[in-house]
Amino acid sequence: MDIDFCLSAKIKRKNPEHYFCPLTAGVLEGTVVKSTGKYSLVKLIDGKVVTTSLKGKMRLQKSRETHVVAVGDKVTLEKRNDDWIIEDILPRRNQLNRKATKLSRSVHVVAANIDQILIIASAKNPKTPLGFIDRVTATAESYSIPSILIINKIDLLDSDEDVEKWTNIGRLYQDIGFEVIPASIYDTESMEKVLEILRGRETLVTGQSGVGKSSIINAIDPVLNIKTSVVSNFNEKGKHTTTFAEMHKLSFGGHVIDTPGVRSFGLIEIDRRFLSHYFPEMEALLGQCKYYDCTHLDEPGCKVKEMVDRGEIAESRYMSYLSMYYEG
Ligand SMILES: Nc1nc2c(ncn2[C@@H]2O[C@H](COP(=O)(O)OP(=O)(O)OP(=O)(O)O)[C@@H](O)[C@H]2O)c(=O)[nH]1
Ligand SMILES: [Zn+2]
Structure with missing residues (x-):
């Protein structure tokens, strides 16, 4: 461990009054390589993989998420006796969600960063x-x-x-x-x-x-x-x-x-009004439909539908759009 690591861990800790150096306090950083819910495998900076559990209060946070820790998460850890405990999850650059079950509103974070x-x-x-x-x-x-x-x-x-x-x-x-x-x-x-x-x-x-x-x-x-x-x-x-x-x-x-065989991958966070923004060929036509809030389903003057009819947008893509629209 070098001094930079010591400083970065200090800065990332949530409570300024609790700043302390991991070199002396036994706090380490690692990356979650597998998470089965209660236990996670975390790879430490030196490459060693340890089995960890979450600090008690963290399990109750973020109730919409079925697994609090996700693969790819950067975490800080502490060793207590023989057990490795995840103290904190560092801010995520991004995260990918999917529905926990088909009908449920809770999400499973597939991966982060x-x-x-x-x-x-x-x-x-x-x-x-x-x-x-x-x-x-x-x-x-x-x-x-x-x-x-x-x-x-x-x-x-x-x-x-x-x-x-x-x-x-x-x-x-x-x-x-x-x-x-x-x-x-x-x-x-x-x-x-x-x-x-x-x-x-x-x-x-x-x-x-x-x-x-x-x-x-x-x-x-x-x-x-x-x-x-x-x-x-x-x-x-x-x-x-x-x-x-x-x-x-x-x-x-x-x-x-x-990833395990993906059933209902993603989409939980997508508001269907914005779904066409995530089809690049439809997004390119943004603002060209007659109505600014066109859903591209059956409004008159819809540029997206016109392009589908002209074969400029693939029928299969439009069908996928419709199926996601009605599902979401
Ligand atoms: N002919 C052919 N067979 C392939 C090719 N790639 C994979 N396979 C075969 O397809 C079968 C399934 O491959 P896997 O790599 O287990 O597939 P997977 O996507 O990891 O499957 P899951 O673990 O169930 O998600 C195996 O019998 C592979 O040998 C390929 O390019 N050509
Ligand atoms: Zn339209």
Whole structure:
């Protein structure tokens, strides 16, 4: 520990009258790498991972959140006897929420302090619905977090028709402004592209079960050896192997946060009146509809609908917009 760390911990402590130096008081900083609710795994600055529990009063705070501590959180810790206690959560740069259950208003913080979201879609076995991609990109946009789309398993595309279909899907998202990488774990070049995107950054990886999240991370950084699951040929749903979000350190710099099969990802904080702001191609038309508060559903003089009718905005994107609008 150096003197800078001592100073930063002093400044970050909430009560000025309680300033003290962690070098003497035994307070340490760490990053939450896994949280199962009551207990969290925290990586200390020296790389050691310790099991921690929350200080009693912290468990009662922020009642809308089912887990007070999230993966990616920077925390201060104290060792009492043999137990590590999380004293405080340092202010978050950002946080990603999702509904705790489909109907509930309480939120589960999936991760905090992230630089980007890697959306892994699969071209086949299982085929990712575009609605899933749109839901994640809209959520990411609402938090101003960049998202990158990986279209995985392109090695499985065995007809010209399917190849063309996915090429067009890739182009659609590229034209909107997203970075798109067609990929396969058997194609080194695509894996190298993904590696460069991950290098030195804090990345949340999301995608439905079986799309190849763990396989891609393992292909890029074999040291990690994340558990992979075998996709059933019958229902294309894939076995669920990941339960809690977990942060993994990449040997070439940066971290990935592996998320459990995401059911109702995000959207809880999005006011549906602003939903079109999170579809960049619709946001670009802001102010061009006849009514300033146009919902783009069926108002006359709606520029968004006009562009959908003219094929300038993809029908699939508009359908996703409608489905999120009515759901939210
Ligand atoms: N053909 C092909 N198979 C792949 C590719 N990527 C992954 N797979 C296979 O797809 C299956 C599922 O991969 P996983 O990496 O376990 O998928 P996951 O997204 O981590 O799944 P969960 O842990 O359930 O969320 C495994 O049998 C992989 O071998 C790919 O690019 N091409
Ligand atoms: Zn409109």
